[in-house]
Amino acid sequence: xxxxxxxxxxxxxxxxxxxxxxxxxxxxxxxxxxxxxxxxxxxxxxxxxxxxxxxxxxxxxxxxxxxxxxxxxxxxxxxxxxxxxxxxxxxxxxxxxxxxxxxxxxxxxxxxxxxxxxxxxxxxxxxxxxxxxxxxxxxxxxxxxxxxxxxxxxxxxxxxxxxxxxxxxxxxxxxxxxxxxxxxxxxxxxxxxxxxxxxxxxxxxxxxxxxxxxx
Amino acid sequence: xxxxxxxxxxxxxxxxxxxxxxxxxxxxxxxxxxxxxxxxxxxxxxxxxxxxxxxxxxxxxxxxxxxxxxxxxxxxxxxxxxxxxxxxxxxxxxxxxxxxxxxxxxxxxxxxxxxxxxxxxxxxxxxxxxxxxxxxxxxxxxxxxxxxxxxxxxxxxxxxxxxxxxxxxxxxxxxxxxxxxxxxxxxxxxxxxxxxxxxxxxxxxxxxxxxxxxx
DNA sequence: GCGAGGCGTTGACACAGTGTCAATAACTGT
DNA sequence: ACAGTTATTGACACTGTGTCAACGCCTCGC
Numbered sequence: 001x002x003x004x005x006x007x008x009x010x011x012x013x014x015x016x017x018x019x020x021x022x023x024x025x026x027x028x029x030x031x032x033x034x035x036x037x038x039x040x041x042x043x044x045x046x047x048x049x050x051x052x053x054x055x056x057x058x059x060x061x062x063x064x065x066x067x068x069x070x071x072x073x074x075x076x077x078x079x080x081x082x083x084x085x086x087x088x089x090x091x092x093x094x095x096x097x098x099x100x101x102x103x104x105x106x107x108x109x110x111x112x113x114x115x116x117x118x119x120x121x122x123x124x125x126x127x128x129x130x131x132x133x134x135x136x137x138x139x140x141x142x143x144x145x146x147x148x149x150x151x152x153x154x155x156x157x158x159x160x161x162x163x164x165x166x167x168x169x170x171x172x173x174x175x176x177x178x179x180x181x182x183x184x185x186x187x188x189x190x191x192x193x194x195x196x197x198x199x200x201x202x203x204x205x206x207x208x209x210x211x212x213x214x215x
Numbered sequence: 216x217x218x219x220x221x222x223x224x225x226x227x228x229x230x231x232x233x234x235x236x237x238x239x240x241x242x243x244x245x246x247x248x249x250x251x252x253x254x255x256x257x258x259x260x261x262x263x264x265x266x267x268x269x270x271x272x273x274x275x276x277x278x279x280x281x282x283x284x285x286x287x288x289x290x291x292x293x294x295x296x297x298x299x300x301x302x303x304x305x306x307x308x309x310x311x312x313x314x315x316x317x318x319x320x321x322x323x324x325x326x327x328x329x330x331x332x333x334x335x336x337x338x339x340x341x342x343x344x345x346x347x348x349x350x351x352x353x354x355x356x357x358x359x360x361x362x363x364x365x366x367x368x369x370x371x372x373x374x375x376x377x378x379x380x381x382x383x384x385x386x387x388x389x390x391x392x393x394x395x396x397x398x399x400x401x402x403x404x405x406x407x408x409x410x411x412x413x414x415x416x417x418x419x420x421x422x423x424x425x426x427x428x429x430x
Numbered sequence: 431g432c433g434a435g436g437c438g439t440t441g442a443c444a445c446a447g448t449g450t451c452a453a454t455a456a457c458t459g460t
Numbered sequence: 461a462c463a464g465t466t467a468t469t470g471a472c473a474c475t476g477t478g479t480c481a482a483c484g485c486c487t488c489g490c
Contacts, residue, residue: 038448
């Protein structure tokens with residue numbers, strides 16, 4: 001009957017999320033890079049071989065984690081984007097949301113960072129890779145819309161460039177800043193700096209660079 | 216005699232640079248992440264075991280490559296910093312120098328990127344790690360000096376923050392931008408963007424954010 | 431010249447992790 | 461009860477890492 005297939009699909013989905021939960025737990029305790037298939041399988045209480053039924057390989061599992069992270073991030077971005085204020089204020093709020101996200105879910109941020117750091121061979125429309133790119137696309141769209149609104153309400157200079165280009169640039173800026181802080185945080189102290197001050201700095205410069213006051 | 220020790224040291228140094236050359240060659244042809252000790256050893260025409268005499272482990276070799284990359288980058292930064300112009304113009308020139316560096320030596324940039332992306336456990340003053348951090352420090356000092364000059368000649372707002380903080384922020388900005396372009400370059404086309412336009416965009420926003428025109 | 435001791439060099443080993451496959455176990459419909 | 465599908469696994473082959481005892485070679489004191 002059809003009931004069966006449906007139930008099986010549900011069980012498959014639940015198992016899949018269990019595996020991702022396990023992977024997050026392992027990444028949280030052992031560090032993201034030092035995550036092995038064996039640890040994940042044991043944590044999820046299945047054999048390693050079965051893990052390969054649900055995820056094609058290590059990278060595929062990785063993309064699964066990224067998709068989760070991006071979905072979570074997107075909800076934060078949307079929350080930031082729906083607050084009152086100018087487009088510029090909203091985009092700054094989005095930047096702060098990314099910082100807060102990275103602080104709250106370091107594992108998810110690590111997943112995104114290594115996703116960002118590695119080459120993206122032309123994506124095959126299938127599997128978790130596609131889902132991951134789609135999730136990233138949604139995040140990007142959110143930023144895009146806010147920037148466009150900012151240019152319409154006059155808080156962001158149109159001379160700063162097209163919304164797409166600005167979105168990319170800002171993403172690179174804020175991601176680079178968080179990455180620097182999270183990996184080299186220890187060295188900051190030697191210069192008498194702290195994370196919050198650097199973030200404020202970065203957001204201020206970026207916001208001033210977007211503002212149309214000049215010219 | 217002392218001659219002997221000296222000659223042996225020189226041979227050791229030369230062998231060391233040969234190994235690094237081999238590592239660069241392998242990284243260039245096989246990709247940076249997919250670099251194995253075996254490939255490097257074979258390219259340098261020594262046994263894998265001997266490789267471990269010169270470099271403690273894979274990471275140590277990696278730090279050796281980073282040190283080279285940073286030294287090279289530093290010479291480019293200094294060249295950019297000695298050109299005529301305001302501090303702001305110089306810091307923009309440094310940004311462009313980093314972009315040019317990444318385009319000209321993708322392997323070196325990849326080394327720096329993965330160095331930047333991974334955690335830096337409190338450094339032990341010994342070995343290549345220390346040398347790598349020292350080289351990074353010199354690069355940072357170059358930026359620092361230019362920014363300070365910019366604030367003195369009035370081309371960079373003092374309200375933008377302390378020179379150290381600005382240097383860190385700008386490094387994060389430009390590095391993040393190059394990283395985005397080099398790993399996700401393929402997707403740029405889908406948005407009608409190209410690398411050069413994005414770089415110009417990023418530098419413009421950053422420069423406008425630093426400029427004191429606004430108050 | 432020559433033997434002892436240090437230095438450079440290596441092959442071989444133990445280990446850890448990945449991805450695959452044939453075989454087994456569990457379930458479903460007739 | 462049985463045949464057919466689906467889920468699950470242990471065992472295997474492979475790749476890469478890091479270590480070690482051993483071997484050869486140079487050099488220096490005699």
